[in-house]
Amino acid sequence: MSKFKKEELLDMFRKMEDIRNFDNKINQMVRRGLVPGMTHFSVGEEAANVGAVSALGEGDLLTSNHRGHGQSVAMGMSLNEMMAEIMGRANGSCKGKGGSMHIADLDRGNLGANGIVGGGMGxxxxxxxxxxxxxxxxxxxxxxxxxASNEGAFHECINMAAIWKLPVVFYCINNGYGISTPITSVMNTKHVYERAVAYNIPGLFVEDGNDVLAVRETIDKAMEHVRAGNGPILVEAVTYRWFGHSTSDPGKYRTKEEVDEWKKKDPILKFRNYLVENKITDHETLDKIVAESEQAVEESVKFGMAGEQPAPESAFEDIFAE
Ligand SMILES: Cc1ncc(C[n+]2csc(CCOP(=O)(O)OP(=O)(O)O)c2C)c(N)n1
Ligand SMILES: [Mg+2]
Structure with a gap:
């Protein structure tokens, strides 16, 4: 039986659904020309995102990368404000000036997505x-x-955090590829988490990063270690992105068989089966959550469409902190 309360588990399911529905919708919006700039999807990585971010407590902080929609949704950001931001509208979370790769919500501790690979490390x-x-x-x-684990910033920052015993969970979402490059061809260790040895910090591995509770339990341990003042930790979870790297990637470097194999390991389906088989809830309840999530995403599109384009003069606002 799960150590988590039913409400918490259902909330995790809802957030995973939100991530999938939100990104599937944005994919359609891109085709309709409603999304300026490039965007990266978290579909397939829902468990790796929700399992980790749900372990954060009140006041904890998050940094993410270019593929940040999943983490922002998992952190409880408003879908309306996220959708408007991605559409470049003034009612977006960053007043339409950031877009997909710069979503942030300081009130919720989300320090922001980042277009520079490894940029969140510093x-x-x-x-x-x-x-x-x-x-x-x-x-x-x-x-x-x-x-990002092959960027200089990775090594410099983990080293610095290790010597100063800083409270950071360095969390690698390993989806097997950096754009078209398989990680196995550019890394001389088998796993990213093994690199923790080089900084004399612990490394934890989630072999099935599509199992939301496996991710959560490992991140809980990591948070405990860090919160107790022991310094940073490196965690790696293995998952897969279902879509291309970004909207401009036809994904020629992966076979259909490989993608189909991973789709069979659908993290949402896996969690649904777990919840039903363990009699935590039933399919009917979960179907209702799916419908509510789809509805919320539709609402977010309406919210975004109702937003204005940012006024040109707003480009000069919010540049410096007061
Ligand atoms: C410093 C830097 N180098 C290169 C790029 C171009 N780029 C954008 S995403 C990406 C791959 C990142 O792969 P990974 O860190 O595994 O994240 P994923 O896209 O797989 O989620 C690259 C090389 C960049 N944005 N910043
Ligand atoms: Mg990758």
Whole structure:
């Protein structure tokens, strides 16, 4: 039986559905020319996102990367404001000036997505230094991809966080590819988490990153370690993106068989079966949650469509902190 309360499990299911429905909808909107700029989808990675972000407590902080929709939804950001932001409208979470790759919500501790691969590493490490100096007891979760683990920022920041014992969970969502490059061809260790040895910090591995509770339980352990003042930890979860790298990627470097094989390991279906088989809930209740999620995504489109384009002069606002 699960150690989590039913409401919490259903909330995790809802967030996973929200991620999928939200990104599927944006995919349609891109085709209709309603999304300026490039966008990256979290479909297929719902468990890796929700399992990790749901472990954050009040006041904890998050940094993400270019593929940040999933983490922002998991953090409880408003779908309306996210959709409007991605559409570049003034009623978006960053007033339409950030778009998909710069979604942020400081009130909720979301320090932002980032178009620079590995860019979140420095932000997370700096934010963790602040938590330590101010003795807040809060933890920073730094989400990044397998590709980012070959950036200099990865090594510099984990090294710095390790020597200063900063409260960061460095969390690698390993989807097997950095654009078209398989991680196995550019990394001389089998797993990203094994690199923790180099910094004398613990490394944890979630072999099935499509199992939301396996992710959650591992991240819970990681959070406990970090919150107790032991310094950073490196966690890796293995998952897969169902779509191309971005909207402009036809995905020629992966076979249909490979993609189909991963679709059989659908993280949402897996969680649905778990919830029903363990009699936590029934299909009817879950179907209702799916319908509510689809409805909320439709509403977010209406919200975005009703938004204005940002006024040109607003380009000069919100540049410096007061
Ligand atoms: C510093 C930098 N180098 C290269 C790029 C181009 N780029 C964008 S995403 C990406 C791959 C990132 O792969 P990974 O970190 O595994 O994340 P994923 O897209 O798989 O989620 C690259 C090379 C960039 N945005 N920033
Ligand atoms: Mg990757």
């Amino acid at each position: 932000i997370a490490t700096g934010a963790a230094l602040t938590q330590k100096m101010k003795n807040t007891g809060k933890v920073v979760m730094c989400c990044f991809g397998d590709g």
